[in-house]
Amino acid sequence: MQWTDDGIVLGVKRHGEVNAIAELMTRAHGRHLGMVRGGFGSRLKPVLQAGNSVTATWRARLDEHLGNYSVEPLRLRTAIVFAAPHAVFGVTHLGALVRLLPERDPHPALYDDLVAILDRLDDAAAVAAMVARFELYLLSELGFGLDLESCASTGVKDGLVYVSPKSGRAVSREAGEPWRDKLLQLPDFLRDGAVTPTDVELGAGFALTGYFLERHVLEPRQIAFSDARAHFITAIGRALPSVA
Numbered sequence: 001m002q003w004t005d006d007g008i009v010l011g012v013k014r015h016g017e018v019n020a021i022a023e024l025m026t027r028a029h030g031r032h033l034g035m036v037r038g039g040f041g042s043r044l045k046p047v048l049q050a051g052n053s054v055t056a057t058w059r060a061r062l063d064e065h066l067g068n069y070s071v072e073p074l075r076l077r078t079a080i081v082f083a084a085p086h087a088v089f090g091v092t093h094l095g096a097l098v099r100l101l102p103e104r105d106p107h108p109a110l111y112d113d114l115v116a117i118l119d120r121l122d123d124a125a126a127v128a129a130m131v132a133r134f135e136l137y138l139l140s141e142l143g144f145g146l147d148l149e150s151c152a153s154t155g156v157k158d159g160l161v162y163v164s165p166k167s168g169r170a171v172s173r174e175a176g177e178p179w180r181d182k183l184l185q186l187p188d189f190l191r192d193g194a195v196t197p198t199d200v201e202l203g204a205g206f207a208l209t210g211y212f213l214e215r216h217v218l219e220p221r222q223i224a225f226s227d228a229r230a231h232f233i234t235a236i237g238r239a240l241p242s243v244a
Contacts, residue, residue, distance in 0.1 A: 001067070004057040005029050006074060008114060010095040012048045014040055022048055022069055024056055025098050025114060030105040034058050034069035044071065051077045051091040051118055080121045086235035087121040090131060092228035094118075097138055100217055107141050110134075128202050128236045129189050135209035136190055144168070144216040148191050151175055161186055163208060184208050199240040206233055 007024035010031070015021050020039025025031050034056070039048050047054060053074040060067030081087045094114060101107060117130045139145055145168075150157045152169035153176075162171040162183035176183050186208065187201035197205065210225070218224055 001061070001063050001065075002057065002059045003029060004055065007032070007054055007056045007071075008111070008118065009048055009050050009052045009054060010098060011050055012036075012039060020044075020048060021066070022056075022071070024054070024069070025111060026056065026106075027108050027111045028106055029058070030107060031098055031101055031103050032058065033103070034060075034067045036069045036071060046078065047071060047073045047076065049076070049078045049081075050095060051081045051121075053077075053115065053118070075119075077118055077121065083122065084124065084235070086124050086127070086232055086239070089228045089232035089235055090121065090127060091118070093226060093232050094131070094134070096226040096228060097135065100138065100142065110137060110141055113137060124236055124239045125196075128233075128240070129197050129205070131232070132202065132205035132209055133190060133193065135206075135213060139209070139212055139216065142217055144212065146170075146212065148186065160191070165211060168212060184211060202236070202240065203233075 005026040005028050007026040010023040010025055012020045012022050015035055018038050018040045020036045021033060022036045022039060023033050036044060036048065038044055054071045055074055056069050056071045058067050058069055081091050094117065113134055117127055117134060120126050120130060146163060147169040150170065151160060151172040152164055152167055154172060156172050159172045159174065160170040161173045162176040163186045164171055165184055170186055171183055185204035187197055187204045189195040189197035189201055190205050
């Protein structure tokens with residue numbers, strides 16, 4: 001068995017003295033592990049840092065085996081990641097989100113979104129909005145997508161400002177007004193990627209995606225968000241104070 005694919009380093013674990021078990025999010029083969037000989041050596045250790053993009057060739061006798069990776073760098077982002085706290089925590093949080101996907105299950109569109117986020121790590125405001133949208137898209141990929149196209153009560157497509165916490169469907173301002181205290185806020189930027197969110201809208205976006213990720217994905221698995229998510233939002237909040 002052999003294939004070659006582009007991948008993003010999610011993390012590594014030491015295997016023996018200098019070898020490593022690398023976890024990659026690949027475009028065509030999903031989240032996939034493999035052993036990298038010399039992965040903790042001086043040549044490959046800088047390449048196998050979380051957030052870096054690589055070209056990886058995986059080989060194994062049988063598909064169910066761990067297999068071996070040979071990797072070459074595509075884009076090294078270590079300097080960008082360590083330049084700001086939000087970038088460090090953001091990469092860690094994104095890795096935790098990707099680990100919610102089944103191993104070896106391809107999600108090429110999600111992979112492309114992940115690359116786009118990593119390429120904007122130096123822009124705190126832009127990356128915050130992109131991570132919130134990534135969480136929303138991840139819900140859909142896991143089978144728990146929200147219906148944000150029309151009002152659950154009236155069917156109208158305009159003026160959608162709420163989401164029902166029970167149904168995960170959008171609600172218009174007029175229809176939701178009597179129950180506004182029980183509904184979640186729906187910021188425009190989650191429906192329209194061209195919209196630049198305000199600080200308050202970013203906070204509402206993370207509250208919305210966080211609620212449904214906890215309800216549908218984390219709680220059934222009896223796990224919680226990694227601390228990195230809260231640290232990421234706090235780090236963004238230092239630059240955009242009302243987000244945190």
